[in-house]
Amino acid sequence: MASTSRRCFLALALSAGASAGVPAPAAAEPAQGVVWPESQALPWFSPPERLDVLDLVAAGPDEQILAASLQGSVNRRRPRIYLLQPSSEGPETWLRTLGVPYEQAPDLYALVARYRAELRGLVVPDPAVPATRNLATTFAGLHDALVAAPAHLERLTSPPYSLPVLADLRGRFADNAAAYAWAVAELWPRATHRMLVGLDHAGFHGYLREYAVANRAFVWWGNPAVAAERTLLGRLLADLPPNSPYLGWWPADVAGESDGTELVSRHSGYVVAADWSLNLSVFGGVRAPVRPEQPPLPVPPLRDRVYVTFTVTDGDNLQYNQHRMRVLWDDPARGQVPLNWTISPLLLDAGPAMLAYYQRTATAADLLVAGPSGAGYAYPTPWPDETFRAFTRQTGRYMRLTGLRIVNVLNRVGRRDVDPTPAEMRALAADVQPLGIMLHWTNRYGTSVVAGVPVVTGRLVFTAEEARAVLAQAAASPRRPQFVSIGVLAWTMTPADVAAVAAELDERYAVVRGDQFFALLRRAHGLAPT
Secondary structure, three states, X not given: OOOOHHHHHHHHHHHOOHHHOOOOOHHHOOOOOEEOXXXXXXXXXXXXXXXXXXXXXXXXXXXXXXXXXHHHHHHOOOOOEEEEOOOOOOOOXXXXXXXXXXXXXXXXXXXXXXXXXXXXXXXXXXXXXXXXXXXXXXXXXXHOEEEOOHHHHXXXXXXXXXXXXXXXXXXXXXXXXXXXXXXXXXXXXXXXXXXXXXXXXXXXXXXXXXXXHHOOOEEEOOOOOOHHHHHHHHHHHHOOOOOEEEEEOOOOHHHHHHHHHHHHHHOOEEEEEOOOOOOHHXXXXXXXOOOOOOOOOOOOOOOOXXXXXXXXXXXXXXXXXXXXXXXXXXXXXOOOOOEEEEEOOOHHHHOHHHHHHHHHHOOOOEEXXXXXXXXXXXOOOOOOHHHHHHHHHHHHHHHHHHOOOEEEEOOEEOOEEOOOOHHHHHHXXXXXXXXXXXXXXXXXXXXXXXXXXXXXXXEEEXXXXXXXXXXXXXXXXXXXOEEEEEXXXXXXXXXXXXXXXXXXXXXXEEEOOHHHHHHHHHHHOOOOOO
16 A cells, blocks of 8 residues: 655645645556555555446345455556445445446446456355455455355356456365464465454455455454464564554454554554445545645633533544444534544545545534544554654644644553553654643543643543533532533434533533633643644
8 A cells, every 4th residue: 555656745735735735746646556655554546537336235245245355456456346335324425425427337247247357366265164254355365366155156267257266265274263374374475564454254244355455455353362363463463564554343342442452552553443444445546635724713711611522432433434424424413512523534545535525514613633542543552662653753744634633542551541651642742743632531531731732531421411410510510610521422422412412501611622622721721822
């Protein structure tokens, strides 16, 4: 996901004025294929000229994985296939936003016929061993192949397709562990070592699989709490250079998230939640003018108030940026009250059209801030000291390119929130140079100053009632001015909920945007403005 043209683009963007935006120069456009310079977090694809759109909303698992492997193999050369699959914002919402010319494909097999010359053959997973779906996905990326379920073989091996079977995985492995052991020995050495993809092999069929195929990535699934699976994952992560992304997600809910993200951090990498992301090979090719600044708001005088800032969570999550965030963004109540929106700065690579859309349609009440914990989801304390500055420097560079001045930092060790060390906070302050840092989402709130940067610990709320309780508790304290940061869980609350809470507040409170919040907090602590 390589050339020096992206480095030139980064230098150009850093020196560009705020009004110029950040479009890619013509020299950076690959005529065909994928561009992934060493300094770039995620790859760029060639700009699409037109798209074949295939409707998979009602498709079964076998059709989804077949289509995803076709899309990845074809779009690696130039994005030409766009898949419609179930999504909360609506299957065609982003397609219309992109503005790329397209036509509807009659069916999946018509697309296979159209792109038959670019395909080398088929790989057949074993329905009895779910891990072979991930093995087949990896194999497809390495060999320009389609992942074909047994039910599709007769048709695909016959004219007009006549695709040979390159590998049949049926009956070769006793269980998932044996399948992954073989894959690590045979496929991992030939896959890209700049990313790793984690996808549920039991029930996950489309979505991010096309991106894995397009980038010739190794696809894996396992629980880091299980010793054998943790060992295997550790072996893979040890082969990746610092700042490499683990794309996808984890089993075992919150425990899996904490265990997996901590292990990736210990290997100098970060997680990019993206398992339900759609058409990233297309979004990685569509160019859009990303602005390196956001319009400021005047900072009110510092008074004896309870200053409140609300922040919508989960912005590190690419599939959230694509789906749930778009639903919340389209809420008619957005703009009625100041609201911070966490978002991934890696959209500059993975989906600049998404980031540009949010920038372009933001109201004066909306502020985009970087989600945990900067360039990607990582925990500072487990991250090795000798490579941590590589992460903070990359975070600072991407935040400046995307106009993000505030970063949300999560930090866990052994599934428990811990404050980053003074050295880690100094590194963040020096390399990111943020207006402020939002630390954790916990059951407490408070403020401090670290390395000259204001830091606020935030309360996470799941409902409007919880938000009201936090605000009532703050008002009961005699301390003024007081600063309260509230994290709004994106999966259970909406802008309308926040607006309803804010409408009930009296003159004791002032609801402000995050940049105003930190400017006021700087005044309260006697810090110089930025």
